[in-house]
Amino acid sequence: xxxxFFNQYASEILNKSAEHLVLVTIAMxxxxxxxxxxxxxxxxKPQFAPAILGIANALQTIPSLAIFGFLISVPFLGxxxxxxxxxxxxxxxxxxxxxxxxxxxxxxxxxxxxxxxxMGMTDWQxxxxxELPLASSVILAGIRVATVISVGIATIAAAIGGGGLGVFIFxxxxxxxxxxxxxxxxxAALIALSAxxxxxxxxxQLTQKTAVNPRFNRRLAIALGIVTAIIISAITFSFxxxxxxxxxxxxxxxxQVILGELLAQQIETQTKLKVDRRFSLGGTFICHEAxxxxxxxxxxxxxxxxxxxxxxxxxxxxxxxxxxQVKQEYAKEFNLEVMPSLGFNNTxxxxxxxxxxxxxxxxxxxxxxxxxSQWQAGFGYEFLERADGYVGLAKAYGLKFDKPPQQMxxxxxxxxxxxxxxxxxxxxxxxxLIPVLNLFILEDDKNYFPPYQAVPIFNxxxxxxxxxVRDAIAQLSGLISNEEMQKMNYQVDNQSRPAEIxxxxxxxxxxxx
Amino acid sequence: xxxxPNITVEFQDVNFQVSRRDLVSRLNLSIYQGEALVLLGxxxxxxxxxxxxxxxxxxxxxGQILVGDRLTTKWNEIELRRNIGYVxxxxxxxxxxxxxxxxxxxxxxxxxxxxxxxxxxxEMLGLxxxxxxxxxxxxPHQLSGGQRQRVGVARALAADPPILLMDxxxxxxxxxxxxxxxxxxxxxxxxxxxxxxxxxxxxQEAFFLGTRIGLMDKGELVVLGTKEEFLRSPHPxxxxxxxxxxxxx
Numbered sequence: 001x002x003x004x005f006f007n008q009y010a011s012e013i014l015n016k017s018a019e020h021l022v023l024v025t026i027a028m029x030x031x032x033x034x035x036x037x038x039x040x041x042x043x044x045k046p047q048f049a050p051a052i053l054g055i056a057n058a059l060q061t062i063p064s065l066a067i068f069g070f071l072i073s074v075p076f077l078g079x080x081x082x083x084x085x086x087x088x089x090x091x092x093x094x095x096x097x098x099x100x101x102x103x104x105x106x107x108x109x110x111x112x113x114x115x116x117x118x119m120g121m122t123d124w125q126x127x128x129x130x131e132l133p134l135a136s137s138v139i140l141a142g143i144r145v146a147t148v149i150s151v152g153i154a155t156i157a158a159a160i161g162g163g164g165l166g167v168f169i170f171x172x173x174x175x176x177x178x179x180x181x182x183x184x185x186x187x188a189a190l191i192a193l194s195a196x197x198x199x200x201x202x203x204x205q206l207t208q209k210t211a212v213n214p215r216f217n218r219r220l221a222i223a224l225g226i227v228t229a230i231i232i233s234a235i236t237f238s239f240x241x242x243x244x245x246x247x248x249x250x251x252x253x254x255x256q257v258i259l260g261e262l263l264a265q266q267i268e269t270q271t272k273l274k275v276d277r278r279f280s281l282g283g284t285f286i287c288h289e290a291x292x293x294x295x296x297x298x299x300x301x302x303x304x305x306x307x308x309x310x311x312x313x314x315x316x317x318x319x320x321x322x323x324x325q326v327k328q329e330y331a332k333e334f335n336l337e338v339m340p341s342l343g344f345n346n347t348x349x350x351x352x353x354x355x356x357x358x359x360x361x362x363x364x365x366x367x368x369x370x371x372x373s374q375w376q377a378g379f380g381y382e383f384l385e386r387a388d389g390y391v392g393l394a395k396a397y398g399l400k401f402d403k404p405p406q407q408m409x410x411x412x413x414x415x416x417x418x419x420x421x422x423x424x425x426x427x428x429x430x431x432x433l434i435p436v437l438n439l440f441i442l443e444d445d446k447n448y449f450p451p452y453q454a455v456p457i458f459n460x461x462x463x464x465x466x467x468x469v470r471d472a473i474a475q476l477s478g479l480i481s482n483e484e485m486q487k488m489n490y491q492v493d494n495q496s497r498p499a500e501i502x503x504x505x506x507x508x509x510x511x512x513x
Numbered sequence: 514x515x516x517x518p519n520i521t522v523e524f525q526d527v528n529f530q531v532s533r534r535d536l537v538s539r540l541n542l543s544i545y546q547g548e549a550l551v552l553l554g555x556x557x558x559x560x561x562x563x564x565x566x567x568x569x570x571x572x573x574x575x576g577q578i579l580v581g582d583r584l585t586t587k588w589n590e591i592e593l594r595r596n597i598g599y600v601x602x603x604x605x606x607x608x609x610x611x612x613x614x615x616x617x618x619x620x621x622x623x624x625x626x627x628x629x630x631x632x633x634x635x636e637m638l639g640l641x642x643x644x645x646x647x648x649x650x651x652x653p654h655q656l657s658g659g660q661r662q663r664v665g666v667a668r669a670l671a672a673d674p675p676i677l678l679m680d681x682x683x684x685x686x687x688x689x690x691x692x693x694x695x696x697x698x699x700x701x702x703x704x705x706x707x708x709x710x711x712x713x714x715x716x717q718e719a720f721f722l723g724t725r726i727g728l729m730d731k732g733e734l735v736v737l738g739t740k741e742e743f744l745r746s747p748h749p750x751x752x753x754x755x756x757x758x759x760x761x762x
Contacts, residue, residue, distance in 0.1 A: 115605025118568060118678075119619055119668075120595030133609050 009183055017187050020164035023082065023157055024150045027089030031146060035094045036139065039101025040127065049102065056095040064153045067091060068160050069282070072289055080281070080290045085154070085162030092153055093146035100142025104135030137206045144199040151192040155184065160286060161249065161278040161295065170280035174252045174411045177496055246462065246469060249287050249296035250279040253410045254492050255346065255430055255485065259300040261503045263456060263473065270472035283382055284309055291459050292334050298458035302346060304450035306330065308388035315388045319345070319451035335460045340477035341453040344485045348383065348449050349429040349441040353417060357440035364445040369397050377405035378413050378422035388450060390426070396448040414439065430482055432490025479510060519546040521676060521708050522567055527576035529562055536562045538732045540576070549702055549709040551723030553716060553754065559732040560712045564678050567710060568597045580676070595619055598669030598677040602684045604661045606653040612664055613649040619672040637667035642697060659690035666698065677709045683718070695721055716754045728754070
């Protein structure tokens with residue numbers, strides 16, 4: 001079974017590994033170009049050393065996910081995609097580079113510097129002929145550390161659409177598929193190890209006190225030349241102007257990946273356009289910013305989410321009203337086109353174990369409200385943060401929990417509920433695991449949650465450029481029922497079938513009708 | 514009739530202050546071509562500071578220093594230093610250069626041809642008593658302390674500078690090696706006719722190597738003269754040093 005997995009994903013693994021390498025290489029190059037000169041600068045002007053080292057240190061302590069998130073709203077260098085990913089990686093590589101350059105040079109015996117200066121070496125000659133060669137092994141150790149850190153952090157780039165091996169990891173997390181996670185983690189670890197090993201060889205050569213072996217130098221030069229050639233071609237290949245490409249994004253849970261795949265395949269089969277998939281992006285807001293700025297062409301949103309979380313309106317329950325308002329406001333404020341609903345309503349499902357529902361005879365949320373104080377709740381971070389989420393729900397039903405709700409990844413919630421690690425979750429009504437794990441959805445008897453119809457949202461400029469996309473997507477309107485969505489979710493989640501195959505089969509079945 | 518020898522280095526009313534402390538005060542000193550002037554004094558007496566004022570590693574707070582009739586401030590400092598040999602106690606050889614590269618440093622900075630440098634390095638090694646075939650490819654960590662300092666001297670002489678500054682160069686060596694190097698160096702200096710300014714706190718070394726001895730005390734030059742004149746000096750600091758000549762009796 002492992003081999004079939006490998007066969008299927010081999011080319012994508014290679015592709016993502018190349019992307020990963022590109023991210024790391026560009027970031028390291030920029031970081032070296034900035035970091036080493038800065039390190040040299042503070043050996044010459046030691047009054048700046050505390051400030052510069054302090055800033056680099058502070059930057060490193062910021063959690064990587066936070067920097068990626070922060071960069072989304074920064075103009076020019078930010079947004080989503082490769083550029084902010086490279087910016088973030090560069091920032092993280094700076095501290096080891098600056099510090100090791102500084103320390104490497106400072107640790108040189110001062111007598112050597114004095115002798116050199118006293119004999120009439122200029123500062124530049126001293127730097128290039130004496131200080132840098134003597135500090136080279138320490139500087140190279142810094143490069144090694146920075147490279148290994150970069151390879152690891154680059155996995156997070158996938159959360160903001162930067163690609164790389166993190167794509168597998170995030171997809172694996174959101175679809176609870178360990179094989180996918182490993183497909184990302186193992187190659188990343190291999191890349192880190194080889195980079196470390198290769199740089200270690202160079203470091204060893206430099207610390208030898210005898211004359212550098214000229215044969216090694218030549219071999220090293222050839223190897224570096226080949227690696228550089230590979231990397232440059234990978235870079236140009238990946239940055240090739242993707243003129244005729246539609247970029248489809250998705251949020252980071254299974255249904256979103258399926259729907260994104262649906263949009264992608266629909267466009268691919270009905271038009272001649274190429275589709276670039278940027279799935280498992282960090283969440284609603286990342287997708288919204290991305291489609292607004294054109295970094296992605298489209299993704300599937302839910303009308304209720306758009307209404308309350310993006311447009312910040314108070315929830316109302318009429319689906320048609322919600323849809324119309326969203327369509328109007330999105331066109332006016334964001335230049336985004338909201339297309340007709342795909343047919344199902346994925347509302348928040350307040351879910352408990354089937355056994356508990358039977359035992360306590362619970363059918364609605366109001367009935368459950370009396371027991372919640374003894375329960376441990378588990379919610380995704382979006383549900384906790386959003387106005388139409390936990391806060392509003394607790395108020396509407398008077399829910400009280402003795403222990404504060406645990407924040408969890410959507411993909412892990414159902415298992416946690418089934419395994420009694422939590423007692424109540426806010427899942428999605430179309431999740432495939434609900435019937436399979438014998439879970440029970442409590443009825444929203446007070447109609448607290450707004451409707452969440454699934455609607456494709458596209459960037460207007462993109463649609464103007466490629467009107468065939470509108471036609472292709474319009475064919476999907478009203479095509480998916482709640483049960484069909486649940487079934488597709490189940491196939492991917494519980495049967496671990498790849499989303500591409502599930503969607504392909506479903507599209508084929510629809511075309512026969 | 515003896516000719517008045519040329520003055521190669523001259524200190525005129527030189528003061529050197531660092532954060533209000535006088536490391537060198539009211540220094541007036543003429544150093545003549547071909548002489549070996551030894552600056553003698555305790556630690557902190559200002560002798561190393563005086564040395565560094567000559568090759569402009571330090572600049573005077575007030576007063577001026579002339580090297581070869583030009584003010585140190587008017588010299589291009591890089592050119593000045595390449596015309597002055599500099600030997601320090603720790604030797605400061607470059608560990609990643611072999612002996613040949615170390616000695617050939619200033620010639621290569623001056624863009625001598627590879628062949629010229631090679632020849633010169635061999636010459637210098639012979640001069641300091643190191644077999645060129647054996648030593649030119651070695652690295653500093655493969656040399657003994659005495660050998661390292663010989664290389665240091667060779668390096669200082671390589672570009673044939675008229676002036677040599679030496680800051681306690683033999684201080685870190687064992688007594689036997691030190692005596693060897695002192696003897697060899699004196700012979701060398703007389704042979705080459707270089708002007709040498711030599712800093713030490715060892716009065717025996719001062720007497721052995723110096724044509725004149727300048728005694729520094731708390732930043733001031735208090736005694737200046739030949740060995741005989743020094744022995745006759747009534748200055749208490751001079752007396753203190755003389756007492757050190759035969760201390761263990």
